[in-house]
Amino acid sequence: MTEQPGVVVTGVSGRMGQMLVREITASDKLKLVGALERPGHDWVGRDVGAAMGGTELGVVVEDDPLEAFARAQAVIDFTAPAATVVFAELAAQARAVHVIGTTGLSEDDIAAIDRAARHAVVVRAGNMSLGVNLLTKLVKQVSAALDADWDIEIIEGHHHHKVDAPSGTALMLGEAAAEGRGVALDDVSDRGRDGITGARKRGDIGFHAIRGGDIVGEHEVLFATPGERIVLKHMASDRALFARGALKAALWGQDQDPGHYDMLDVLGLN
Ligand SMILES: NC(=O)c1ccc[n+]([C@@H]2O[C@H](COP(=O)([O-])OP(=O)(O)OC[C@H]3O[C@@H](n4cnc5c(N)ncnc54)[C@H](O)[C@@H]3O)[C@@H](O)[C@H]2O)c1
Numbered sequence: 100m101t102e103q104p105g106v107v108v109t110g111v112s113g114r115m116g117q118m119l120v121r122e123i124t125a126s127d128k129l130k131l132v133g134a135l136e137r138p139g140h141d142w143v144g145r146d147v148g149a150a151m152g153g154t155e156l157g158v159v160v161e162d163d164p165l166e167a168f169a170r171a172q173a174v175i176d177f178t179a180p181a182a183t184v185v186f187a188e189l190a191a192q193a194r195a196v197h198v199i200g201t202t203g204l205s206e207d208d209i210a211a212i213d214r215a216a217r218h219a220v221v222v223r224a225g226n227m228s229l230g231v232n233l234l235t236k237l238v239k240q241v242s243a244a245l246d247a248d249w250d251i252e253i254i255e256g257h258h259h260h261k262v263d264a265p266s267g268t269a270l271m272l273g274e275a276a277a278e279g280r281g282v283a284l285d286d287v288s289d290r291g292r293d294g295i296t297g298a299r300k301r302g303d304i305g306f307h308a309i310r311g312g313d314i315v316g317e318h319e320v321l322f323a324t325p326g327e328r329i330v331l332k333h334m335a336s337d338r339a340l341f342a343r344g345a346l347k348a349a350l351w352g353q354d355q356d357p358g359h360y361d362m363l364d365v366l367g368l369n
């Protein structure tokens with residue numbers, strides 16, 4: 100592994116982008132070698148530390164991913180689907196590990212990322228925390244132990260700026276529940292009921308999204324049958340835990356063969 104792999108953070112002015120810069124500059128295992136924002140953003144051309152309201156870090160925010168990725172061993176990317184698909188191809192060309200936290204990706208987006216992962220390491224997860232990834236294992240186990248007499252509902256809550264629903268985490272938990280039950284999530288997913296919906300269909304997995312204030316991320320998986328309920332819940336109160344997971348993935352990826360990995364691989368939970 101290169102000593103202190105160099106990282107480019109994309110979407111650097113965003114909630115996660117700034118958190119990543121703080122975690123990387125506090126780390127003795129990785130170093131910040133680039134900070135990227137979209138063309139036209141008023142941070143472009145400024146030192147990223149100063150733009151964040153702190154001391155200068157000697158890294159100027161830029162808007163050309165090709166140039167930035169050429170000096171990176173890892174790209175940590177929490178932006179938006181359209182940007183992430185472009186970054187996947189460019190990171191693969193630069194043979195940089197691409198850590199993707201972006202959610203709301205379509206099937207086509209994921210297929211494009213799969214193509215990039217033939218040439219380089221990609222680690223992608225809708226949630227980078229240890230707690231949520233462990234929860235997916237528990238959900239799969241509980242779901243496998245119960246039959247469809249138990250209704251499964253996934254309730255998630257996030258801050259009022261979030262643009263996608265269900266959250267990436269809710270979809271990970273839904274996939275885990277469906278896998279445990281031996282069904283395809285697409286066949287049983289029931290999202291956001293409204294109006295005269297009819298009675299609940301046996302075997303469906305329901306999704307519900309709350310958006311409000313500054314909720315960092317809360318996820319609840321409810322297993323309900325007449326007479327009893329099981330609730331498995333995760334509450335995040337600090338975005339730093341997502342950033343720390345991403346840093347761990349960037350380091351882990353340095354020693355892997357090309358491929359599309361997730362946080363269960365990174366955490367050794369697969
Ligand atoms: N996987 C996880 O653990 C996890 C945790 C938190 C957030 N997220 C996801 O990360 C993404 C970002 O979340 P956020 O709260 O930081 O959002 P945000 O809106 O605060 O930040 C996104 C940033 O990306 C930038 N951006 C968009 N297009 C770009 C481009 N083409 N080039 C460079 N920069 C570009 C925006 O300007 C913005 O600064 C969302 O999809 C969110 O769901 C994932």
Ligand SMILES: O=C(O)C1=N[C@H](C(=O)O)CCC1
Binds near residue numbers: 202226257265268269
């Ligand atoms: O703030 C967000 O946006 C988050 N997105 C991820 C998701 O969609 O699950 C993880 C939690 C925070």
